Amino acid sequence: MGIISSGQITITDLSDAPVLSAFITASQTTTQVFDQTANTYNPSYASTPQKLTLNLTKAGQTSSILGQVGRISWYEYNGSTKTAITSTTNTDNQYLSGTHNEVLNTKVNVPASAGAKRYEAVGTWTDPITGLKVDFRANIDLLVVQLGKQALILNVYTGKGNTFYNNQPESLTVNADLYKGNALSGGNKQFKFFYADSSVSATNSNGYDADGGIGWHLCNSTTTGQTPNVEPTANTTAQGVLTVTADKVTNSQTFKVVCIDKVGGTNGQKATGVATILDFSDPIVVVIESTAGETFKNSSGSTTLKARLYRKGEELDVDGTSRTYTYKWSRRDKNGTLDTNFGGAGNQYKVGKTISVSASNVSDKATFFCEVFE
Structure with a gap:
């Protein structure tokens, strides 16, 4: 028996405000790879800007209610520094577009030295019937991994997008690419895929594996709907792919990947990464x-x-x-x-x-x- 949803209530004040669902989707993968040798990014936002789009619905519904919102405010977080983004000029490095400024376009990759950058969208929805105003906010993190000489870098990403909408597509993938010495590894390696599972609470719990640890359930050919392309103990020269079906993700599910290199001077070394898949199709x-x-x-x-x-x-x-x-x-x-x-x-x-x-x-x-x- 697994948890499918949760809720909470705080006994402090009266409110008739409806529950809103605000989230941000990205046009490209949210993890970039920076090659220190070539000094290049993949993907390069300078070549193809990343588009971050705010989505707003009432909880339990799928139709957008952005038409009942004024202008959206966007902020960029670099560490503890918060900066407002206000430009609507498409020649600028970062600019807003859309009727309600619901789209943030950025041509700026995450600085390799920072590792991550957060964007936040904030606004106020007005109930057209009662006139009640409800504040909302949503955020998204963009990450960067660096490729260095003779370094094991595991790039974990969602190869077909990270969101199910209305049970479509039928499946998404969690991809794990191992880079070794600035190049994609074609040597033997093992991939272990895990999904977050609170029932794995001890070392003797079903699904426990030492490389995943407590709270992570190991995937194999028998984990229907969360199936890896190769068994966790088998060597492969290919890259790792976990196929996830829509019925296995309710609201969100986080996956962890551990890659064990099996060749050369890095034989036995491990690299780890995580990715999250969201479900906005028919959440409970x-x-x-x-x-x-x-x-x-x-x-x-x-x-x-x-x-x-x-x-x-x-x-x-x-x-x-x-x-x-x-x-x-x-x-x-x-x-x-x-x-x-x-x-x-x-x-x-x-x-x-x-x-x-x-x-x-x-x-x-x-x-x-x-x-x-x-």
Whole structure:
């Protein structure tokens, strides 16, 4: 049984704001390779600009609501330095385009010395019916790996894009290319692909492998829908490819790759990388309702929290009788400390589609999380 979604609610203030889904997609791979010898990037944003596009929908829906947004503000983070991007002139190195400035075009690759750069989009959506204003933000990280002489560099990327939309395409790939001495390796090597799995909590857990470690499940020919092109213990002269089907990604899934070189002076050396695949096709969104609102007064009162599940605007498991879903609730106090006895008898979880919360459970502020398992 694996986790398929999660939700949370903080008992602090009343709000009728809908849940928004804001995310940024990239026109090219978000990981660049910098060749120190040739002083070149692949891909080169100077030749083909990277286009970062903000997407905005209501949770559980697929239609864009950017038409109800004013101008989008974009920011670039280089370490701790935050810089606003405002230009709309396409001859500049970075400029905005689109009706709402929803597209950021950059001709600037990530500096090799930095390793990474973050872009953030911020805006305000106005409900056309109520006039309620809801702030939103989304960010995306661009990475760079360097090729140095006699260095093992594992470039891990999503070869066919990193997002499923409406269950399309049927599959995506996590690609792992090993570079050795500034060139793509054609010698023997082994690839181990892993997917993030919280059930791998000990060295004797199913799917555990020492190269992946705790929290990572090893993929092989029997992991249907997350299948590598070569078994993890087999040598190959090719590069590594993991094929992932749409039904294996709900909201997002992170993959880890460990490559073990098996030839030459670097025989036995390992290189590691990660990649994430997103699902915005038909995610199950958890919306938590509180029968008595989100505020207690004078340390008195009680409420019932109910987890509602939505997919494409349709509610699932309305009465909570479906055996498909399991609901596990946890509580953190105002300092973010987990309540290890929330479920009683030393259990941190309460189970059920609905739970009761009283003022004794809230000291100044408390956050209640609901994780939904399938």
